[in-house]
Amino acid sequence: MDCPDCGSEVVAFAVPDDFREFVPGTETEVALCTHCLALHPAPTADTDSKTGFAAVSSDFPSNEAAVPMALAVGLLDSLAVYRSEVEALLERVERAGADPLLVLDRLAADPDLDPQVDLDRRRRQLESVRG
Numbered sequence: 001m002d003c004p005d006c007g008s009e010v011v012a013f014a015v016p017d018d019f020r021e022f023v024p025g026t027e028t029e030v031a032l033c034t035h036c037l038a039l040h041p042a043p044t045a046d047t048d049s050k051t052g053f054a055a056v057s058s059d060f061p062s063n064e065a066a067v068p069m070a071l072a073v074g075l076l077d078s079l080a081v082y083r084s085e086v087e088a089l090l091e092r093v094e095r096a097g098a099d100p101l102l103v104l105d106r107l108a109a110d111p112d113l114d115p116q117v118d119l120d121r122r123r124r125q126l127e128s129v130r131g
Contacts, residue, residue, distance in 0.1 A: 001031055001042060005116065008035035011052045012042035013067060019092075022071050022085045032056060032070045037107070037115040039074020057113065059106035065096035069103055077117045079125060087130065101127060 003010050010031035015023050023030060031042035034056050053060040053070060061069050072089035075082040093100040101123055108119035 001044075003031075003033035003036060003038055004040060005038045006033060006036045006114070008033055009055065010034060010040070010042070011055050011070070012044060013052065013070065015071070016067060019067060019071060019089075022068075022075070022082075022089055024075075024082075030071075030074070032074055035112075035114055037073050037113065037117070037119075038077070039071070057107055057110050059103060059110065061093065061096070061098040061103060063096055063098070065093040065098035065100075068092040068096070069098065069100060072100065073104075073107070076119070076122045079122060083129065086126070090126065090130070 001010050001012060002008065010033050012029060012031040014029050015027065027041045029042040029044065031040050053062060053066045060066065068089040072086050072093065075086050079086060090100040104119050104123040107113060108123065
């Protein structure tokens with residue numbers, strides 16, 4: 001599957017049951033674009049998504065923080081709508097041992113990425129609402 005927004009490859013993954021409440025709609029499988037970081041429904045998902053996120057960036061978490069970070073990044077384009085979901089996902093990333101704001105900094109600085117949302121601006125917004 002390629003990203004319908006930019007045509008780049010995507011990392012498709014199954015959404016674990018404990019994260020389904022954070023996904024818009026009733027999707028059980030989604031895909032994160034490896035170039036524009038858009039989140040889309042996916043027809044099929046990889047079985048080992050934690051290692052697949054390295055295709056997005058070497059700075060992407062590869063442990064239990066991978067899925068909540070991917071979902072949070074994918075929801076950043078609608079932060080006003082999904083603010084509580086993004087905040088809850090970032091807390092899950094932190095509990096898994098990763099610094100989500102540092103990940104956003106590194107993704108924003110990655111020259112191979114062209115996010116559909118201004119990650120620097122979203123990071124500042126998240127920092128201000130998270131205290």
